[in-house]
Amino acid sequence: MKCDPRNRFVAIPTFVLVVAVAVVAACTSPPDHPTPPPDSPSPDASPGSAGAPDGPPSVIGPIGRGEALFHDRRLVGLGGNGRACSDCHVDSDSFQLSPAIAEARFQRMIATGVDDPLFRPIDADDFVASGDAASDYDSLRHQGLIRVRMPLPANIKLVDPASCMTGGVPAPCETATSYLTSPSTFTDVWRAVPSVLNVSVSGSDSHGPVWPRDPGPQGGYQLDGRVDTLQNQARAAFLSHAQVMTVPDPGMLDDLATYEKGLLAPAEPPLNELETKGKVVFDRACAQCHNGPGMSTPITGPVGIVRFFDDHAACPRSVDTVSPPRWNFPPCPPALARKEQTYEIELADGFKMRRTSTDPGRALLSGFVFSGPFAADGSCLHPPCGLPFADDWQKLEMAPLHGISKTAPYFHNNSAATLEEVVIHYEEVFKRASALFPPPEMPHLLTTDGVHRDRPNVPSERSALVAYLMRL
Numbered sequence: 001m002k003c004d005p006r007n008r009f010v011a012i013p014t015f016v017l018v019v020a021v022a023v024v025a026a027c028t029s030p031p032d033h034p035t036p037p038p039d040s041p042s043p044d045a046s047p048g049s050a051g052a053p054d055g056p057p058s059v060i061g062p063i064g065r066g067e068a069l070f071h072d073r074r075l076v077g078l079g080g081n082g083r084a085c086s087d088c089h090v091d092s093d094s095f096q097l098s099p100a101i102a103e104a105r106f107q108r109m110i111a112t113g114v115d116d117p118l119f120r121p122i123d124a125d126d127f128v129a130s131g132d133a134a135s136d137y138d139s140l141r142h143q144g145l146i147r148v149r150m151p152l153p154a155n156i157k158l159v160d161p162a163s164c165m166t167g168g169v170p171a172p173c174e175t176a177t178s179y180l181t182s183p184s185t186f187t188d189v190w191r192a193v194p195s196v197l198n199v200s201v202s203g204s205d206s207h208g209p210v211w212p213r214d215p216g217p218q219g220g221y222q223l224d225g226r227v228d229t230l231q232n233q234a235r236a237a238f239l240s241h242a243q244v245m246t247v248p249d250p251g252m253l254d255d256l257a258t259y260e261k262g263l264l265a266p267a268e269p270p271l272n273e274l275e276t277k278g279k280v281v282f283d284r285a286c287a288q289c290h291n292g293p294g295m296s297t298p299i300t301g302p303v304g305i306v307r308f309f310d311d312h313a314a315c316p317r318s319v320d321t322v323s324p325p326r327w328n329f330p331p332c333p334p335a336l337a338r339k340e341q342t343y344e345i346e347l348a349d350g351f352k353m354r355r356t357s358t359d360p361g362r363a364l365l366s367g368f369v370f371s372g373p374f375a376a377d378g379s380c381l382h383p384p385c386g387l388p389f390a391d392d393w394q395k396l397e398m399a400p401l402h403g404i405s406k407t408a409p410y411f412h413n414n415s416a417a418t419l420e421e422v423v424i425h426y427e428e429v430f431k432r433a434s435a436l437f438p439p440p441e442m443p444h445l446l447t448t449d450g451v452h453r454d455r456p457n458v459p460s461e462r463s464a465l466v467a468y469l470m471r472l
């Protein structure tokens, strides 16, 4: 079957699911499909349709052109590696990419011998060592993760793992007594493909709190909010993911943005009794961060919930030094743990410290990291110190939640397989905060009224909360 993006939209509502799946499968296959000319008629992706309309195809216009471009693998005149936006933001997968789909496509590529542009060396595990000959797609196939290359701020360097020694014996880089930093000016982090449903309401907004540092002090695009507009986001995606030689012109980027803004997640349906109970828990424990139309805008409170947050999904996970431990995150699976890298961070006065993470988040944008106050004895390792809420280490933007039942796995590194795992993870996030901020401290994270520490979600609320999340 030819993979004309238009087939998908025409076919899905018309045939039974099996046929739709076959069409989508055909459309995930490589690259002999015709690219619709920019002005070709294209289906209406009007708001609410999530790109799978049942109305008549709309005619020429920014939405139609944007939609064609979103699905265009050839990108005539731009160069590129055969990838379309829709190779990662898969229409049939709520415009994200699940590991199951990535693996199915990989297996099909092997079985048929037909190239699939989802798999390009730039995202392969062995890219750094093998360059264009790289071919190990484990992270993409099994975790659905994409390599994102970030320039390092001037005060952050990667520690060379081979150089980490203590007394002449190889040692963990964070505690090694001798080590060398790498001359690399960039680092690679591995991130899930977020859904582009609801991007019209998940970018920056003016009603939540303002972060004290750029970029995007009021939020933005990408998991760390570093990009201001959908046009700039698309330009970066063309360059990095599709490896184009020529940047698309502004009109094309406008069309893409117009198309993306029309992709909406379904609205919240009426709730049954259990789900209604879950919503009460959500409003108390979660909506302080997942608020606003995209469920991605934090509220501004007396103590101020911040714009970006470290929800401890990155690896390694925080371990309590007190026994019995007051919080207990499940350790990261080995496939994620092997992506941990140690960074050397130099503070303004020349003091150097090391931190290990799979994803330093916004610290890669600003270089701004506090050294404390959570040294083993609660003291500040080296000034400036501050609340862990307030620096940029591992900070990411609050994720939008509409349509979340269809976008497993969860978190920026796809580390939670189910919504139940997410909810359990947050029980531990709250336990950790409760332990580190004993009364009378009253961070907004833990209190709805400044008096009671009543926000944390607890195990007895799990099933109701999950039931509600499934309906978002």
Ligand code: HEC
Pocket: 070, 083, 084, 085, 086, 087, 088, 089, 123, 146, 148, 191, 192, 193, 194, 195, 196, 199, 202, 220, 221, 222, 223, 224, 230, 233, 234, 235, 237, 238, 241, 242, 256, 260
């Ligand atoms: C190789 C896979 C891949 C391709 C191809 C790709 N993306 Fe993405 N996209 C990602 C990943 C991964 C992220 C998150 C990156 C980050 O946070 O650093 C992302 C983020 C986004 C976001 C931000 C969503 C948000 O809520 O902040 C938008 C919008 C987006 N992509 C649109 C596009 C468009 C438009 C194209 C085509 C020009 C495209 N993407 C091509 C993988 C891909």
Ligand code: HEC
Pocket: 282, 285, 286, 287, 288, 289, 290, 305, 308, 309, 310, 311, 313, 314, 396, 397, 398, 399, 400, 401, 404, 407, 409, 410, 411, 412, 413, 422, 423, 426, 445, 457, 469
């Ligand atoms: C203090 C702020 C904060 C609170 C409270 C909070 N979240 Fe989050 N949430 C975030 C941030 C930041 C992210 C993105 C981090 C990541 O992906 O690792 C996120 C991500 C998520 C995701 C993953 C979305 C995806 O597409 O992968 C889910 C699901 C989620 N939160 C649900 C909840 C639930 C349920 C609660 C309440 C029990 C909650 N959150 C409470 C800040 C918060």
